Every structure is written in structure tokens, then in C-alpha cells.
Amino acid sequence: QLQLQESGPGLVKPSETLSLTCTVSDGSISTGPYYWGWIRQPPGKGLEWIGTISYTGTAYYNPSLRSRVVLSVDTSKRQFSLKLSSVTAADTAVYYCARQRVSGRPGVAAAEPDNWGQGTLVTVSS
Amino acid sequence: DIQMTQSPSSLSASVGDRVTITCRASQSISTYLSWFQQKPGKAPKLLIYAASSMQSGVPSRFSGSGSGTDFTLTITSLQPEDFATYYCQQSYSSTLTFGGGTKVEI
Numbered sequence: 001q002l003q004l005q006e007s008g009p010g011l012v013k014p015s016e017t018l019s020l021t022c023t024v025s026d027g028s029i030s031t032g033p034y035y036w037g038w039i040r041q042p043p044g045k046g047l048e049w050i051g052t053i054s055y056t057g058t059a060y061y062n063p064s065l066r067s068r069v070v071l072s073v074d075t076s077k078r079q080f081s082l083k084l085s086s087v088t089a090a091d092t093a094v095y096y097c098a099r100q101r102v103s104g105r106p107g108v109a110a111a112e113p114d115n116w117g118q119g120t121l122v123t124v125s126s
Numbered sequence: 127d128i129q130m131t132q133s134p135s136s137l138s139a140s141v142g143d144r145v146t147i148t149c150r151a152s153q154s155i156s157t158y159l160s161w162f163q164q165k166p167g168k169a170p171k172l173l174i175y176a177a178s179s180m181q182s183g184v185p186s187r188f189s190g191s192g193s194g195t196d197f198t199l200t201i202t203s204l205q206p207e208d209f210a211t212y213y214c215q216q217s218y219s220s221t222l223t224f225g226g227g228t229k230v231e232i
Contacts, residue, residue: 011185030166047162047170047213051223062221063127096169111217112160114181116169 002027003033004097012091012124018084022097022117029078030055033102035110036073036080040093046095051112053080053098060109087124093101094119128152128216132225144200147228149214154194158218161190161199164227165210173212174199204230205215 008020014112024038029036039053051061053071061069065084073080084091098113129152139145145208149159157177162170174190177197185203201208209232214225 046226047224060220105218108220112172112175112215114172119170
């Protein structure tokens with residue numbers, strides 16, 4: 001059974017960089033046809049897609065966050081990672097990693113997340 | 127970005143009720159629409175993809191329909207474990223977007 005687990009600091013200071021890693025167990029991150037994504041949810045609010053990466057390292061970002069986000073993947077460790085720079089209180093959220101299916105739509109890489117990590121709360125505060 | 131609007135934002139229902147949740151896209155998204163269930167403190171769970179295809183292991187009381195801009199999630203005979211928040215999500219655009227959620231409560 002595929003499992004995803006987020007890890008990283010639960011508290012980040014304003015203007016610093018938020019760094020999270022997702023470890024994929026019971027399955028290979030290189031096994032297709034899947035992509036690997038990050039989604040966040042501010043407390044009491046809805047879901048926001050952050051970005052998606054393929055096992056080859058091709059990344060796709062939400063335009064609203066593109067200037068501050070970098071995704072990376074390490075297939076040997078079965079991990080993919082998120083870095084979000086210049087954080088503010090508005091970046092306080094539960095961050096989820098997820099496996100995403102390949103889209104059937106031409107020009108679109110990834111589709112719905114079908115397996116999610118449990119999520120990790122990251123608070124931005126001094 | 128494609129905006130996804132769900133209605134209602136919340137509803138009260140009883141065990142055994144038939145519940146319908148609506149999701150409207152700001153432009154046509156064909157059938158690139160998924161539905162998720164989220165319980166408090168838990169990650170969302172995929173219920174429906176491609177507007178009407180049921181994810182493995184999801185009870186048959188859940189069904190999805192629609193295409194273009196208007197979609198519905200129907201729960202026939204609501205069960206106690208179905209009280210949760212439901213989200214729609216489009217994957218027509220490379221920028222994935224979610225609806226604001228519908229909270230189903232007693």
C-alpha cells in the first residue's frame with residue numbers, strides 16, 4: 001500500500017524559507033504513470049495546489065506562487081521536496097504531499113491526486 | 127485560472143437523506159472534474175474522477191455527473207460516516223483549482 005509522509009519544521013520565521021520533504025514508501029517514485037504534488041490548506045480554509053513534479057524533475061507551479069516555489073525530486077531516496085521562500089503569515093497552512101495521476105488532456109501533465117500524505121502544519125511566526 | 131464555485135457552502139442533513147452538491151466551473155472543463163471528501167484533521171480522499179468515475183473502494187452511494195461547466199455529487203442514503211466537507215477540483219487547466227468546499231453536517 002502506497003504511503004506518503006511529509007517531514008520538516010513546523011515553525012518558520014517570516015521572510016525565511018519553508019522546506020518540506022515527502023517520503024514515498026511501499027512504492028517507487030519512478031513508477032509511472034504518476035506525478036508528485038504539493039497542496040496546502042490554511043487553517044479553516046480550502047485547498048490550494050502549489051505545484052507538481054515528475055520523477056524526471058520536470059516541475060509545474062501555481063502561477064500565484066511560482067516566484068517563490070522550487071520543487072525537486074530524489075528518486076534514490078524516494079523523496080520529493082518543496083521549498084517556499086520569503087514566507088509570511090499567509091503561508092501558514094497544513095501542507096500535503098500527494099501522488100497525482102497523469103492527465104489525459106493534451107498539454108496538461110498531471111490530474112487529480114489519488115493518494116495523500118497525512119499533512120503537516122507549518123506555522124509562520126517570529 | 128479556472129474558478130470553481132460550489133453550492134451550497136454548507137447543508138444540514140439526516141442519516142438516510144439524499145444529498146446533492148453542485149460545482150460550477152468558470153469555463154467549460156469537459157469532464158476533467160474530481161470530487162474529494164475531507165474529515166476534520168484528515169487528508170482529503172478521492173471519491174470521483176473524470177466527473178463520474180468512482181475511485182476504487184468508494185461506496186456506491188456516491189455518484190458524480192455533469193460535463194462542461196456544471197457538475198453534481200450525489201450521496202444517496204447519507205450515512206453517519208459521510209458527514210464531512212466535500213471539494214470539487216478541475217484538472218482541465220495545468221493550474222489545478224479546487225472549489226471552496228461544502229460542509230455536510232447534521
